[in-house]
Amino acid sequence: MNLDAFIFDLDGTLVDTELLWADAMRLYLADRRCDCPRQTVLHIVFGRSWTDIYRDVTARFPLLASTPVDAMAEGLRNVYLRLRNQHENVIIHSSALLLKSLSQSYPVIIVSGSPRADVEEAVLLLEASAHVRFVLGAEDYAPGKPSPAGFLLGAHRLGVAPANCLVFEDSHAGVTAAKAAGMWCVALARDCAHPQDLSAADWVLTDLSEFSVEAFRQRLTV
Secondary structure, three states: OOOOEEEEOOEOOOEOOHHHHHHHHHHHHHHOOOOOOHHHHHHHHOOOOHHHHHHHHHHHOHHHOOOOHHHHHHHHHHHHHHHHOOOOOOEOHHHHHHHHHHOOOOOEEEEOOOOHHHHHHHHHHOOOOOOOOOEEOHHHOOOOOOOOHHHHHHHHHHOOOHHHEEEEEOOHHHHHHHHHOOOEEEEEOOOOOOOOOOOOOOEEEOOHHHOOHHHHHHHHHO
């Protein structure tokens, strides 16, 4: 087994923000008299690309159909940043440390369903600009996860065979996308995270500090 590149998801994997994004979406909708139960918002948001989220929201709430996708993204981002500023730290430090460590020997990229501007802002927050070759956001590929399109595009741009890529994910949609791309996948199942079916991953960890390339190779030979 060759491992030539590593691909990280962002929200829920590198930064503890998926529940914040869901709460921001619920507040954004409520401010526009489009009340939506939190559980429904979680179903709409978790592990999915912004393009798909926007399509579902505007279909569910026709009053918002006239709001351009970029305008909604900006409005939602403002609510999210307000919520994020109320939290001391959203960085998942062990995941960020692993990304930086792997980047010393391998190309590392981020493939996220969030708008590219949000991904780029998160890279700055992680102080990882020198460690990430490039990022792909929702505007860069279609369809979103669980389609493998984003991961396959990332491998293509790196010039690496998909079979030699390993993806770190935290959602059912993300794990499904990684395996559909023919890639290895390690899933992060943090105790505080929204429950997801991650059983299709090659390895499920509660903290990415437990990951090493050697440990992963050994696991596959057992």
